[in-house]
Amino acid sequence: MKFSRHIAIIGLSAALSSFAYAEQKTPEVITFLQQQGVEVVDTFKTDAGVTGYAVTINGRALSVYLTPDNKHAMIGNLIDAQGNDLGAEAIQRLITGPANDKAWQRLADSNWVADGKDTAPRIIYTFTDPNCPYCHKLREAAAAEIAAGTVQLRHIMVGIIxxxxxxxxxxxxxxxxPAQTLLQHHTMLGKGGIKQDQKAIKNGNAAVNANTQMLQELGYxxxxxxxxxxxxxxVVSVQGLPRPEALNKMLGK
Incomplete structure (x- = not known):
């Protein structure tokens, strides 16, 4: 699956930065972008000598770079010889981080299924579709940590696939x-999952709808x-099944 940074909750970070940004004279090319619907959160410096702008476009966090003549702008990632994204830290600090902090409380208050010990030092909230093969692979990858009591997955069940x-x-x-039922479903996924219980479905419908709506409202x-x-x-957000290095980091290895 492809990785992307989707941020829907931007009001907090925008408000914190608006006063500082308003004091600066806005280049015409940036004004043009704003007229097209781009929201500028703040500016940041780079080692490349160009000014970066942390922006959101349709809820997506991106970097925009202003050329030294202040007349042109480049949208997207700016990397160095080692492949480092020069705007990643700024995007995390100015947009993604504040949005994820706010999202964390929403996740905690949502309808989730605990998978692992409540005493686990690492909590991972993950949106899970019962038919999602990558969700199943994530559960398999975390099995050792869950069994060891170091990780608890909190499955926020949605229905989108x-x-x-x-x-x-x-x-x-x-x-x-729900916890036992979810584990049974994972075990029987290759056979179509567990048998459906109409009473359980009726009991869980509203919670699933709320979870699915929250996923969309968060921009995913x-x-x-x-x-x-x-x-x-x-708070770090990851869409899709992470690559091995990122997965190990998520699991606290």
Whole structure:
């Protein structure tokens, strides 16, 4: 799956930066971008000698770079010889970080299924569709840490992949024992999952709808989408199944 940075909650970071940014004279090319719907959160310096702008476009966080003549702008990533994204830290600090911090509380208050010990030091909220093969692979990758008690996955069940995804998700959330039901579903995924219980589906429908709406409001559209806190306590979001290095970081290895 492709990785992307989608941010829907931008009001807080924009408000914190608006006063400082307003004092600066805006180049015409940046004004043009704003007229096209680009929202500028703040500026940042780069080692390349060009000024960067942390912006959002249709809820997506991006970097814009102003050329030294102040007449041209480049939209996208600016990298150095080592492949480092010169705008990544600024985007995280100015947009992604504040948005994820706000999202973390929403995730905690949502309808999720605990997978692992409550005493686990690392909590990972992950949007899970019952029919998502990458969600299943993420669970398999985290199995050792879950068994060791170092990680707890909190599955926020949604239904977006197949026509029967909403009912399957509701079947899990509305069960008498959602955690056990989810594990049974993972075990039987190759056979179509667990048998559906109409009473459980009725009980879980509203929660699944609320979870799916929250996923969309946060600016994401695919599963798994996961949130965790890194070693500095900053909330990090990852869409899709992470590559091995990023996965190890997520699991605290």
């Amino acid at each position: 197949r026509q029967d995804s909403p009912s399957q998700a509701a079947n899990i959330l509305g069960a008498a024992n 559209s695919a599963t798994p989408t996961s949130f965790y806190k890194d070693e500095n306590g900053e």
